[in-house]
Amino acid sequence: MHLQIFPTFCVFMIINFIHFPILLGADNELYTNCSRLYPCANIPDIPYPFWGGDKPEYCGNPIFELNCQGEAPNITIDSRPYRVLSINNATFTLNVAQEEFWNNNCPAELHNATLDATHFQYAPTTEELMLYYGCRVIATGSPIPNQFNCSENQIIDTFGIYVTANLPSTALITSNVNCSNGVSVRVNQTAAEALAGNASGNITQVLNSGFGLVWEANNTDCQSCVGSGGRCGTDSTRPGSFVCYCSDGSYLTSCNSIKISSGR
Structure with a gap:
């Protein structure tokens, strides 16, 4: 009996060991991507809630899309x-x-x-x-x-x-x-x-x-997020919902608040 249980337990631990870094890596990627500077036309960096051009939607708010093709954003x-x-x-x-x-x-x-x-x-x-x-x-x-x-x-x-x-x-x-x-x-x-x-x-x-x-786009939550070292964005698994991307994962309002699953 013990010989049957031990391999099963080992497989379970290995699967979870592999799965956890994958989720953490996805969260880290979101945090890293939303920490970059994103120029749009003649504006050197567009902050949250704006997105468009090379800046992905999950780093902004869907309502605040910019067209970056002209001499100035639209x-x-x-x-x-x-x-x-x-x-x-x-x-x-x-x-x-x-x-x-x-x-x-x-x-x-x-x-x-x-x-x-x-x-x-x-x-x-x-x-x-x-x-x-x-x-x-x-x-x-x-x-x-x-x-x-x-x-x-x-x-x-x-x-x-x-x-x-x-x-x-x-x-x-x-x-x-x-x-x-x-x-x-x-x-x-x-x-x-x-x-x-x-x-x-x-x-x-x-x-x-x-x-x-x-x-107005979750202004207070975004201030709390940035103040805690996070980056503001939108959780695609909860359409239109604010998310705070942090170096160790995604949180509801600010780093070390309520942790949520990867928002992408």
Whole structure:
């Protein structure tokens, strides 16, 4: 009997001895991969929750995918593309500009600025800017301020008007102007204030300055993870769930908290 039990016990121990390093190696690989620098277009390193390019999805959050193919990263928010101008991981903010308005005051299609309120909020430095298109002077009167031209031949037969919070729309929509369309965009508050104080301001520069967004993606958990020496990511075995990759395995929120199985 003892001769039968001993070999079985030895086989069991050998299997577990082999299996444990494989799991530990997988966890170490996740930790190592998410510890690397990952450039994306002109940004030298994209932090969690962002991923894209060479950075794998498990090192980020699925919602925060970046397209790294152009001269600057792009992110899609509520089905609209935005150019990422900068990322500040310390304040959980990024500066973006609506892609269709980049170097273009007069896009072929007009889309109001919208937001995925679950993951993003406008930064306090953001201000709304109204752009009116197809405007015509229908009666003589005082000069129309804040105009910009959308005519290819540079002849202002129809024109646009911009309106900021510091210049209410009621001041511009007068009896001598009629506009056929309008759209709401977001811009940097300082740039908008400068534009409101300068009737000949450069609307292109203001639109290109972008605006701030504050993101939410397990921010507190990620701070705890990084503070404990870990790397933030997403557990693919629990779709959308935060995971902290550590040198000795994967944990629920921070290293030495609740250990979980490999997240890949």
